[in-house]
Amino acid sequence: MPGLASRIKTMEISGIRRAFEAAGGDFINLGLGEPDFDTPPHIKEAAIAAIIEGFTGYTFGKGIEALREAISEKLRKENGIDVTKDEIIVTSGASEALHIAIHTFVERGDEVLLPDPGFVSYANLVKLAEGKPVSVPLRKEDLTMDVDAANELISEKTKAIILNSPANPTGAVMSREGVKAFAELAEDHDLIIFSDEVYEKIIYEGKHVSPASFYENVVTVNAVSKTYAMTGWRLGYLAAPRDFVEEMLKIHQYIQACASSVSQKAALAAITGPQDCVTEMVREFRRRRDFVVDALKRLGLMFVKPRGAFYVFPEVEDEEGFVEAMRQRGVIVTPGSAFGKFGKKHVRMSYAASIEDLKAAFERMKGVVGGKRRSPFNHSSLKRGYFM
Ligand SMILES: Cc1ncc(COP(=O)(O)O)c(C=O)c1O
Structure with missing residues (x-):
């Protein structure tokens, strides 16, 4: 193989893409950075x-x-x-x-x-x-x-x-x-x-x-x-x-x-053109944001309530373990350190997914965060509480 330019060696494939590609099969994808709606x-x-x-x-x-x-x-x-x-x-x-x-x-x-x-x-x-x-x-x-x-x-x-x-x-x-x-x-x-x-x-x-x-x-x-x-x-x-x-x-x-x-x-x-398509989409994202905020509170995870976009970024003690445990349950989330060194011990969840998928994903998350025997984590190892 011809020698690569040194600039390319400083770069890595995005962690988001890696998480996505590792998934395979039938899964609920909370890893995506795009609206799940169709173009109007x-x-x-x-x-x-x-x-x-x-x-x-x-x-x-x-x-x-x-x-x-x-x-x-x-x-x-x-x-x-x-x-x-x-x-x-x-x-x-x-x-x-x-x-x-x-x-x-x-x-x-x-x-x-x-x-x-x-x-x-x-x-x-x-x-x-x-x-x-x-x-x-x-x-x-x-x-x-x-x-x-x-x-x-x-x-x-x-x-x-x-x-x-x-x-x-x-x-x-x-x-x-x-x-x-x-x-x-x-x-x-x-x-x-x-x-x-x-x-x-x-x-x-x-x-x-x-x-x-x-x-x-x-x-x-x-x-x-x-x-x-x-x-x-x-x-x-x-x-x-x-x-x-x-x-x-x-x-x-x-x-x-x-x-x-x-x-x-x-x-x-x-x-x-008419902007009501945007208003409607944002209304739906808000409904999901509210659902996710409520679900995360119930799980006792620490997070800052998102005020825009369609992501939430809760803290987890063992980021890789959390991502893997969710993956085993058929849910993709993105490790926080994919977004920089200070993103460690967090995961990004995208709520550009239907309410049904979000409900199913958070149901499965209970097995990771809250279920005492099923959980691969020591329950107390996860940070609790939330910021609003
Ligand atoms: C903050 C931010 N900027 C830019 C982009 C890229 O946008 P585009 O698809 O228009 O290239 C993204 C896509 O995820 C993003 O999240």
Whole structure:
């Protein structure tokens, strides 16, 4: 085998994927990071119309004008971000947006502060750019990233901060003051913020706040993936000051050329069309969140009540043992350390699963957490209680 580039050796296959692939057979999957709903019909119809019309070629690199117009209007109205259509690049999911943003600004030796536990791509994309991910611990009380801890970790090599609210894997939602404090920190140290807002609409308590409403040097990343149950359409976007966008466009052109033409038409229908599909989906997620919160309380596990996204991140004493015991009972959950070193002794459970599946999964969890004889754990070895 020809020698591999050293950068690839610093990366590992995502722990989420490993947990998923290890499963096999018939299981209840609480390991997934995607809505279990179907894409709403009016969005599918827009895509079908695009195909029939023959809208199947390359598009303008930044994305079709109507979609960028719609995104800029959305960002101005909903997020308080003053951007024009020229300050937007439509990408293949938020994943590509994160990739090109990080590669445009981060180079060898640059440090990037990121939430730990946090979404698996952040540290790996920083490594791919030959930068150094710097783990910022979360606040115990609400699992949001700790601004004082971040401040302590800033060095002359720090280049950027990654924010993610609502957050994967915790469901934490940052307060307005919290977001503002990070914007001020970034401004004081002349850092760029990469703000991943893919869960912005999936929020039960609190209000989503974009750092770009306070500070200029922000790349705002979003997608239709989670909001409209469109993960497989691979359609996201970024917004940033014009000068940044022109530089990021270079990478976008060479790695992607443009986002899928058909998906762009679908995204246009999603963003400009009726939003009751989002309201309904969020209502259902809230119902499940409430069920899961109640079930975890009954089990006596320690956790912070999630305020957004569709994950909960309870503490367990023996993370690997818990994941394996659940797997043996046909339920997939993700080990917390897949999300960073501070994720240890936790598991991530996704409630992007039907209430019936959740009920069955928590019934089986009793055998792991609560059942005295059946449990592979000493009952008292599990942390008890919960934070709200
Ligand atoms: C926080 C976060 N950001 C980005 C992504 C990737 O989004 P996309 O499917 O649009 O690439 C995910 C997917 O799980 C995520 O959880």
